[in-house]
Amino acid sequence: MILVPSRIAVVTGGNKGIGLEVCHQLAANGITVVLTARDEKRGSEAVEKLQKAGLSEIIFYQLDVTDAPNISRLADFMKARFGKLDILVNNAAVIGVEYIHDPVDVSVTSDKEHFSGMDASQRLEWMCKNSRETYNAAKEALQTNYYGTKNVIKTLLPLLQASPDGRIVNVSSMWGLLRLFNNEELKQELNDVENLTEERLDEVLAGFLKHFEVGAVESQGWPVAFSAYKVAMAAMNAYSRILARRHPELRVNCAHPGFVKTDITRNSGLLSPAEGAGYVTKVALLPAGGPTGVYFTLGAEATFL
Template identity: 50%
Template sequence: MARVAVVTGGNRGIGLEICRQLASKGVTVVLTARDEKKGADAVKTLGAHGLSNVVFHQLEVGDLSSAARLADFIREQYGKLDILVNNAGVVGATTEIRDPESFRKELANMDSMEKLDWIRKHTTETYSKAEECMRTNYHGTKIVTEVLLPLLQFSSHGRVVYISSYFGLLRFFNGKQLKEQLNNIDNLSEERLDELSELFLKDLKNGQLEPHGWPTEGPAYKVSKALTNAYSRIIAKKHPTLCVNCVHPGYVSTDINFHTGDLTVEEGARGALILAMVPKGGMTGAYLDVTEVASFV
């Protein structure tokens, strides 16, 4: 029976490219997206390129009932799940860019860090956006993983891939205690991660990020990715028969950065594909920086 994969946020960018590459390797792909029309259109696009082994299923990442409907669909259609790629995510901020074309010209001669710094200076971060970021990137990803774990355990070789970010590394945290806590997987629990998520939002609301050791620039995105990284390591430890890993795809040219990235989506999908196809008994609890194993710190 063909391998079955779920890719969240699969209707565009890196997610769509991961769907394309998995399908081209003979994997049956369930492409998920929040927007039904965009998801169905993405499947049609792949079908027009000869990939008939991609199907669409609607998924609202932060909604337990939506994730449960997806699980029911996979159980009924395939009876198992071999690969889960958690790709869906938001940046947790509003960027004040009205004309992307002139914006791209302005940034043309900058390096990656200069571009990101320029974008940050033209970005507004509100509490409501931070809440949405935590709800989607951390809690939503966690919901999808937990609901699909039983189906991954029906596979003879289940793999879970988290599309992470360089900005989720613990070096961006200011507090030594927080860093140590998030890196001490033997003593870290899912309950504690949930508590830290709530503490972060409380400290953001009260203007206490710096004194309590949180990142202060782009904090919601960084914290959401760091918590997800830690969660992936807990899941890897708890389920040793699965291969559970994270990957930073690099600075990829996608809608999220107004196509200012240095890598193509094909290049950005490489690490995710390595982890999605990792052999049985292969690495788990690891983090790839593009395609190289690196530290979570």
């Protein structure tokens, strides 16, 4: 007879940055963690690194959140191995832009002094100036950050429901807040979770892509600068609230980890991955019966607006 550990977690995008640190922190709290990543080599190396640090209850599973059959295979593995899932941390995401590599500029991935003296707004301005927003990158952001995450949730939902205390933490961002929308009607609609549907969210995202393609993002009131990332995160926040209402037996929350030094930010952030992950882990480990359908920023409850 196989003994099932008391608590099981799945973390997407777990091979580096915030995801890797979330895996570390959950495992340090006695939770068996399934670390997933697109790249099998990098994922296996990440697990080996954690195991060498004394965290033995870490398992690797290769997962591309945009690959539906791949997600189904993960669900089959989890069902056969554990029969349930207690914590799902959806961390896998892309930034939705193409970064410009300036050969004259220093390498921001290796030069820690590059952002010295810059405050958060200056660092964000640097990110904007050194990126370009393309249709393909925007489409990838929606497919990964919203649809990929949603498909992972839907496929693993029966396993979460098999847990006595199933919970979902969607790693979000202050860039997903509705205050960034200049279309008041759309802002109100995305905040009206009692009437908002998944089908309507699909229509909203399709409308965004059409406006993006014809260069009408700003004129139609969508968020500007990293617009696809912001729209995808706003949609994921809205879906999280829909899900929380639909499944009161689960805890479904969003967690903003802060402005973190990761590949997505080209290491321009102010917090370390461990610091950012701490805020995500705190939400994942909230006491039983805690809040659901809530947005947390830096570990504290906040507004989706």
